[in-house]
Amino acid sequence: MKARLAEWIALLRPGDYVMLLGAVVVCVLSALALWRGGAPDKAVVRAGGKVFAEVPLSRAQVVEVPGPLGVTRIEIEPGRARVASDPGPRQYCVRQGWLKRSGAVAICAPNQVSLSLNGGSADYDSLNY
Numbered sequence: 437m438k439a440r441l442a443e444w445i446a447l448l449r450p451g452d453y454v455m456l457l458g459a460v461v462v463c464v465l466s467a468l469a470l471w472r473g474g475a476p477d478k479a480v481v482r483a484g485g486k487v488f489a490e491v492p493l494s495r496a497q498v499v500e501v502p503g504p505l506g507v508t509r510i511e512i513e514p515g516r517a518r519v520a521s522d523p524g525p526r527q528y529c530v531r532q533g534w535l536k537r538s539g540a541v542a543i544c545a546p547n548q549v550s551l552s553l554n555g556g557s558a559d560y561d562s563l564n565y
Contacts, residue, residue, distance in 0.1 A: 475515065475538065475555065476493055476515070476535075476536075476537065476538040476540075476553035476554060476555045477492065477493055477494075477554070477555030478490055478491060478492050478493060478553070478554050478555055479491045479492075479493055479510070479512055479517040479535075479551060479552070479553055479554075480551075480552045480553075480554055481499055481501055481510060481549070481550070481551055482549065482550045482551075482552075483501050483502065483503055483548060483549050484503070484548045485548070488501050488549075489501075491512055491517075493512060493513075493514060493515055493516065493517065493553070493555075494514060495512075495514065496511075496512060496513045496514065497512050498510065498511055498512070498520075499512065501549050503523075503544070503547035503548050503549050504546075504547060504548060505523040505524060505546055505547045506523035506547065507523070508521070508522045508523070508529075508544055508547050508549040509521040509522075510551055513534075515536065516534045516535060516536045517534070517535050517551060517553060518530075518532070518533055518534045518535060518542070518551075519532070519542050519544060519549075519551055522544045522547055522549070523546075523547055524544050524545070524546040524547050525546060526546075528543075528544075528545075529542040529543055529544040529549075529550075529551070530544075535551065535552075535553050536553075537553065538553055538554060538555055539552075539553065539554075540552065540553050541553075
């Protein structure tokens with residue numbers, strides 16, 4: 437394997453290295469420039485699959501959402517939101533911390549509550565996440 441790699445590297449010329457470096461730079465810059473979501477403008481809270489509240493991200497507030505296991509507490513601050521507490525056993529949605537980008541989602545599955553940020557353009561959707 438090492439011999440084949442050495443043979444392959446011996447075929448490369450200085451211009452090939454320049455082209456490879458250029459390709460890497462273009463890929464990195466493209467990812468940084470194109471893979472950004474817009475700033476979110478609202479948080480959508482769902483309970484039991486239905487919209488419980490649509491809250492603007494312009495001011496700080498707390499939303500308490502009832503679910504089968506108890507109350508999930510969602511904190512909202514200008515430009516970001518998070519699940520502050522949830523009665524679920526594993527606390528995955530709480531551990532996600534502050535959601536700041538459009539399209540970001542925190543799901544508290546055992547309590548059937550979810551928080552998503554909407555507005556702007558999303559970084560990704562559920563199909564390519």
